[in-house]
Amino acid sequence: MMQIRLLETALLLGLYVLLAGGYGLTYALARLNHRTSLRRAAVVLYGLHCLVAIGVVVWAPLGLGWKALLIASSLAMLVIPPVTWRYLEHTHRTGSASA
């Protein structure tokens, strides 16, 4: 039944963002503590995020446009943590130097 599948999709979408958050958190912690285990955890969490994204794309009764948006979001979520981290380091380096 389409309605039920849409509501199950809602739960998958929640998991989709939650796993992206878990990836961002563990990525940042890994960079902070220089721990390989955390870096691996970040990779695993992003992998799970991708699996959920693939699940939604393949299985969910959403239109093509929404599925494309989810794929684009997944790519953005992959790069946001490293780009943010790099820029944070940059601003702190230059900010502290000029302060």
Added chain:
Amino acid sequence: MYRSQKLAVKYLAAAITLFGVMVIAGLMSAYYYINPDFLFGILHFNIAKILHIDTLVIWLLMGFMGAIYWFLPEEMGREPVGIWLAEILFYVFCAAVAIVAVVFIVVQYGSSNEIALWFINQGRKYVEAPRWAALGVVAVMGVFGYNVIGTVVATRRLTGIMAVLMIDLIPLVALYLDAFPAVTNMSEDLFWWWWLVHLWVEATWEVLIGCIMAFTLMQLLGTSRRIVETWLYIEVALVLGTGILGLGHHYFWIGTPNYWLGIGGFFSALEPLPLLGMVVHAVYDAGTHHMKTANRPALYWMMAEAFGNFLGGGVWGFMITLPQINLYAHGTQWTVSHGHFAFWGAYACGVISVAYLIVQKVRGMEQVGGALWRWSFAALNLGLIGMVGALLVAGMTQSFVERATGGSTLQAFIAGQQDPWFVSGMMLRFLFGLVFAAGYGFLVYDLLTLGRRRGVVTAATVSP
């Protein structure tokens, strides 16, 4: 201490008091679901709910104003312009809130005429306050704007944070004027009403709390101005970029054209992206300082803000933001769950963080610590997470039973309300509400007695 900072303490005291009223009204609203006969014929559910959501808006607004009145003279190096007017209006504001609350409780509602609109209830969710009180809010916000902008003009010095704050104050005041029209066309009325509700909450308030957190970061962690201003610009741009047209997710089912389905869904789906950046930012800030600060409660509440915003706004919001899904989830306890989590994460945690910072300064404490703030932090967050979890279960039950399989008929509504999962969810929400209320009690006691209790200073000194 500046007069403005004394006023800030009063605003924060009023905010925390109204936070308590919100908790009590929330507990009452939750209890009505368990025992619908509660206070039958005396105080109806709708009044308790009005008190709950209106005090939510007012306590956060007072908290924001208190924070700005605290930081403003330090930022500008002088007493704000027209502070005497703000001092008077603080008492007018408090008196108006008290009178409106008494009218809501005693008179409750009137006829559908101008007298009821002006003196009893405007009947529009979140802005139920009668017109005379709404005019009072405009006056208070107008003076607040005058204090901020006038001070910048008088000092002839403009910092990055103040520039963002000044620009933000214009829509903050202007959008509130949307509280007044009494349009009889429901679609048209809701169209404009959402400008007030959504654009306050997901645009102007986001910018305001961004400015407040920028000030807090500088004081709490000693972060340089250049860094906080750079990130303020980036985060404000991202939040506004996704948040303004995210307004469309409220236009799905109110009679607006179909294109809002695409616009609202698209921009709302982008909203988790800046929140993910904020999570990374929070870990960086806390981690580079090794969680060391003279004010641990303030730091922990600030961290809770970043994570709560991501979970409440990002995860909970994303579940129900696409129009196909929202068709079944809107107006259920699922939405209520998202609303509770998002308001808590985005705003309430930030105001509590500032409250701890101000208490530290006012009482001249070198370190803030002790055990009580941990109890408060744990109980408030556990209570909140328990509540939103229980509401999520209840809301999903409604969406599945009432909407998806029942077809939104009256019979399906009743079936949804009687479903054991819904009933258990509402029971659990009340129980976790009690945990949250206990956390509020710890918070108030801690804020009132910090620096005055024996043991707190010692504990803080030993364990910074």
